[in-house]
Amino acid sequence: MIRNLWNDLDGTFFPESALDYMPADRLREVQLQRLKAVTALAYERVALFRERMDAKGVKPGDVRTLDDVRLLPFAAKTDLRDTYPYGLFAVPMSEVVRLHASSGTTGKPIVVGYTAPDMEVWKQVIMRTLYAAGFSRGDVVQNMFGYGLFTGGLGLHDGIEGIGATVIPISGGNSERQIMVMKDFGVTAVSCTPSYFIHLIEVAGKLGIDFKRDLKVKRGVFGAEPWTDQMRQFIETASGIKAYDIYGLSEIIGPGVAAECGCQSGLHVFEDHFLVEIVDPKTLEPVPEGQEGELVITTLSKQAMPVIRYRTRDITAIEARPCACGRSIRRIRRISRRSDDMFIIRGVNVFPSQIETALLKTEASLPHYQIVLTRKSGLDRMEVRVEVTGEMLRDRLSEMEGLQRRFAHSIEQITSLHTDVILVQPGTIPRSEGKAKRVLDHRNDSV
Numbered sequence: 001m002i003r004n005l006w007n008d009l010d011g012t013f014f015p016e017s018a019l020d021y022m023p024a025d026r027l028r029e030v031q032l033q034r035l036k037a038v039t040a041l042a043y044e045r046v047a048l049f050r051e052r053m054d055a056k057g058v059k060p061g062d063v064r065t066l067d068d069v070r071l072l073p074f075a076a077k078t079d080l081r082d083t084y085p086y087g088l089f090a091v092p093m094s095e096v097v098r099l100h101a102s103s104g105t106t107g108k109p110i111v112v113g114y115t116a117p118d119m120e121v122w123k124q125v126i127m128r129t130l131y132a133a134g135f136s137r138g139d140v141v142q143n144m145f146g147y148g149l150f151t152g153g154l155g156l157h158d159g160i161e162g163i164g165a166t167v168i169p170i171s172g173g174n175s176e177r178q179i180m181v182m183k184d185f186g187v188t189a190v191s192c193t194p195s196y197f198i199h200l201i202e203v204a205g206k207l208g209i210d211f212k213r214d215l216k217v218k219r220g221v222f223g224a225e226p227w228t229d230q231m232r233q234f235i236e237t238a239s240g241i242k243a244y245d246i247y248g249l250s251e252i253i254g255p256g257v258a259a260e261c262g263c264q265s266g267l268h269v270f271e272d273h274f275l276v277e278i279v280d281p282k283t284l285e286p287v288p289e290g291q292e293g294e295l296v297i298t299t300l301s302k303q304a305m306p307v308i309r310y311r312t313r314d315i316t317a318i319e320a321r322p323c324a325c326g327r328s329i330r331r332i333r334r335i336s337r338r339s340d341d342m343f344i345i346r347g348v349n350v351f352p353s354q355i356e357t358a359l360l361k362t363e364a365s366l367p368h369y370q371i372v373l374t375r376k377s378g379l380d381r382m383e384v385r386v387e388v389t390g391e392m393l394r395d396r397l398s399e400m401e402g403l404q405r406r407f408a409h410s411i412e413q414i415t416s417l418h419t420d421v422i423l424v425q426p427g428t429i430p431r432s433e434g435k436a437k438r439v440l441d442h443r444n445d446s447v
């Protein structure tokens with residue numbers, strides 16, 4: 001039904017979603033028009049973009065086709081740090097109605113700003129995100145993304161209200177209270193990081209609450225950290241909900257860059273607002289369509305802080321084949337790894353998601369794990385700590401050794417590395433209320 005609404009954009013029923021079904025040639029036209037405008041805006045108002053374009057001998061007028069985006073210089077997270085706090089803003093502060101910032105663990109945070117029209121765009125892309133995941137008016141949504149400077153909480157909040165659903169702005173933390181609210185308030189949908197939701201499933205279990213029997217939660221949108229298909233399977237099986245992946249980053253807008261539809265086969269990019277490219281992270285040249293590489297995003301409608309060719313460090317591919325849902329906006333594959341997260345051990349590139357896949361392939365494992373890297377006499381060692389369930393700990397010692405061997409074998413099959421697997425008591429690996437910290441790298445610590 002929504003599919004036909006493109007012809008009736010003045011209609012009042014779900015007009016935002018109709019943009020997902022815009023005819024492809026019209027969409028490319030909109031993108032090109034906006035790309036030209038954003039390039040001119042960045043060149044005129046932002047010194048960093050102007051200097052870089054001048055250095056390459058490129059003028060905004062050189063952008064004549066969408067492919068001409070490749071003439072433009074790249075931007076990276078360091079640019080936001082180096083111009084802290086407002087150096088990339090393209091409007092005077094009197095036009096900025098909202099600031100957010102990253103929780104910088106190293107050095108200064110990065111600051112992002114929004115004009116009133118930027119806020120409207122943000123709300124709309126979140127509404128499209130929620131519609132794609134089947135949220136609607138009548139849903140009671142427990143929004144457990146952190147409120148405050150982090151873009152997750154308030155970003156989702158406006159969109160949830162936008163679709164006319166009921167939002168519970170509870171933010172993260174206090175897990176027992178989360179479960180109580182979920183039950184007493186008749187919550188039907190949730191939003192948070194996938195690792196936090198797994199933690200909540202566990203907490204509910206301890207409180208004697210069965211997700212499927214005692215709660216009304218039917219669906220959730222999860223993001224802000226990479227997660228695997230195995231993790232989704234675990235969430236859906238253990239809680240009985242449908243778990244949808246959402247994607248975004250503060251530097252671009254926050255959540256609302258891309259989202260899964262009911263087909264759960266990749267995330268639709270809201271291409272009328274974001275131009276995506278996939279490049280080889282080493283050569284920075286475009287890779288053939290369908291091939292994996294680093295996702296690069298240009299904002300097409302942001303006013304306060306336009307960003308040209310931002311290197312996300314996220315590894316994915318563009319899926320150009322049409323989706324069964326009928327949306328014309330293209331999809332990116334689920335991001336299960338970031339080039340930042342990769343670590344090299346004994347010359348082998350390893351992503352935490354590979355370890356996760358190996359653990360979840362082995363029976364009886366809960367996806368609570370941590371990878372600890374150490375160096376002894378110049379030799380790198382990888383240790384994987386895995387929590388086992390209470391029942392398993394009561395088993396015979398020989399069983400435990402068997403389990404340890406199976407985990408190690410599964411990891412070796414995927415990474416070709418020998419690993420020390422340590423089974424630990426339930427609840428001993430620190431739980432995160434935001435993004436999970438999967439890797440502890442102690443290799444450069446002084447001894």
Ligand SMILES: [Zn+2]
Pocket residue numbers: 261262263268323324325326327
């Ligand atoms: Zn779809």
